[in-house]
Amino acid sequence: MEEGKDSTATSRTNQYRVLPQRLLQLLVLFLIFCTAFLVISIYMIRYFGVHSVVTATQPSFQPCIEEPTSLEHWIRPQANLLHTMTDKELLWRASFSPRIKKYPFTRVTKIAFMFLTKGPLPLAPLWERFFKGHKGLYSIYIHSLPSYQANFSSSSVFYRRQIPSQIAEWGKTSMCDAERRLLANALLDVSNEWFVLLSESCIPLYNFGVIYHYILKSKYSFIGAFDDPGPYGRGRYNKYMAPEVNITQWRKGSQWFEINRRLAIYIVEDTTFYPKFAELCKPACYVDEHYFPTMLTIQAAKLLANRSITWVDWSRGGPHPATFGRTDITEEFLKRILGGHSCIYNDRPSSICFLFARKFAPSALEPLLMLAQDFLGF
Structure with missing residues (x-):
C-alpha cells in the first residue's frame, strides 16, 4: 500500500512538471504570433498607408444620407456636374431663389460660359488661353450630343x-430644351450671376478682364428682341398663342444671349409660355428665335438691352450666317470685327459693342492663335 501511494505521488509530481512546460510553450508561441502581427502591420502602414489597415476594422454600417450641417453645403459648387435628375426635377431645383438679397458670405461673382455643341470644341485652345489666370471668376458648362465622349x-x-444632355435639333423645341438645361445646371452654383450662351464656333473678341467687367457692370441683359412685321417675324405667329402671347408681343431675335441671374430664373421657372411655344411654334416657326425674346419682353422688357453682343455676318445670305476659315483670318478681318461699331451701353454711346463672334471653322484656330495676343489681348 505504501509503495502504491509513493508511485501515485510520483506520477502526479511528473504531471505537474509537464503542465508548466506546455503553458510556457503556448506563451512563447503567442508572443511569436504577436510579434509577427506587429511587424506585418508596420510594413503595411509604411508601404500601403494607414487607411488600408484601418478600413478593415471599420464597421460595415454607413449612413445612407449625408445631412447638410453647414452653409458650405449649399454654397459649394458641384465638383461633378453629372447627376440623375430629370429635366423636370432639374428645372424645379434651379428655380430656387433666396428672398434675402444680401449674402451671408463673401460671394465672388462668376460668369457661366455655356457651350451648346454637337460634339468637340475645336477652338478650345483659344478659349484655354482666354481663361488662363482667372480661376474663380468663371464656370464652364458643356451640352453636347449624348453619344459624344469628351x-x-x-x-x-x-x-x-x-x-x-439630350439630342438638340436646330430650330426645334429640343434646342430650347438644351439651352434651358444649361441655364438650370449653371444656376445650381449660387456664385454664377451672368450666363453666356456660346457655340463651338464662337470666339472671344477681348481678354477676360475686359469681358468680365463689361458684362458685370451692365444694367441690362443682352438679347435681341425686335418686332418684325414681315413673314419671318409676325408671319410665324399662331393666333392660338393668345391669350398668353398676343401678336403685338411677338418678338424675334438671336438665340445667343448674355443674361443675368434674375432673367435666367424667369426662363427655368416658366410654365406659362413655354408649353405654348412647344405646342404651336414648329418649323417654319423656329422656337429658339422667338421664345426667349418674346417671353423676356413680356416678363422683363425694361431689363433688356435689346441687342446681342455676339457678332455674326449675314452678308452672304441664306438661313445661316457666314463661316470663316483659315484664309479669312487676317489682320484686316479682325480690325473690321473690332472697330467701326456704335451702340448704347448703360444708356450711353459706346464703341465696344461685341464681345464674342461666330462662326469660325476649325481651320481658323491656328491663325487666330497667332493674332490673338496683338488683336484680342490674350
Whole structure:
C-alpha cells in the first residue's frame, strides 16, 4: 500500500512538471504570433498607408444620407456636374431663389460660359488661353450630343464640364430644351450671376478682364428682341398663342444671349409660355428665335438691352450666317470685327459693342492663335 501511494505521488509530481512546460510553450508561441502581427502591420502602414489597415476594422454600417450641417453645403459648387435628375426635377431645383438679397458670405461673382455643341470644341485652345489666370471668376458648362465622349486632359478648363444632355435639333423645341438645361445646371452654383450662351464656333473678341467687367457692370441683359412685321417675324405667329402671347408681343431675335441671374430664373421657372411655344411654334416657326425674346419682353422688357453682343455676318445670305476659315483670318478681318461699331451701353454711346463672334471653322484656330495676343489681348 505504501509503495502504491509513493508511485501515485510520483506520477502526479511528473504531471505537474509537464503542465508548466506546455503553458510556457503556448506563451512563447503567442508572443511569436504577436510579434509577427506587429511587424506585418508596420510594413503595411509604411508601404500601403494607414487607411488600408484601418478600413478593415471599420464597421460595415454607413449612413445612407449625408445631412447638410453647414452653409458650405449649399454654397459649394458641384465638383461633378453629372447627376440623375430629370429635366423636370432639374428645372424645379434651379428655380430656387433666396428672398434675402444680401449674402451671408463673401460671394465672388462668376460668369457661366455655356457651350451648346454637337460634339468637340475645336477652338478650345483659344478659349484655354482666354481663361488662363482667372480661376474663380468663371464656370464652364458643356451640352453636347449624348453619344459624344469628351477627352479633355485633367489640366484643361473643360475637363469634366459636360452636363447630362439630350439630342438638340436646330430650330426645334429640343434646342430650347438644351439651352434651358444649361441655364438650370449653371444656376445650381449660387456664385454664377451672368450666363453666356456660346457655340463651338464662337470666339472671344477681348481678354477676360475686359469681358468680365463689361458684362458685370451692365444694367441690362443682352438679347435681341425686335418686332418684325414681315413673314419671318409676325408671319410665324399662331393666333392660338393668345391669350398668353398676343401678336403685338411677338418678338424675334438671336438665340445667343448674355443674361443675368434674375432673367435666367424667369426662363427655368416658366410654365406659362413655354408649353405654348412647344405646342404651336414648329418649323417654319423656329422656337429658339422667338421664345426667349418674346417671353423676356413680356416678363422683363425694361431689363433688356435689346441687342446681342455676339457678332455674326449675314452678308452672304441664306438661313445661316457666314463661316470663316483659315484664309479669312487676317489682320484686316479682325480690325473690321473690332472697330467701326456704335451702340448704347448703360444708356450711353459706346464703341465696344461685341464681345464674342461666330462662326469660325476649325481651320481658323491656328491663325487666330497667332493674332490673338496683338488683336484680342490674350
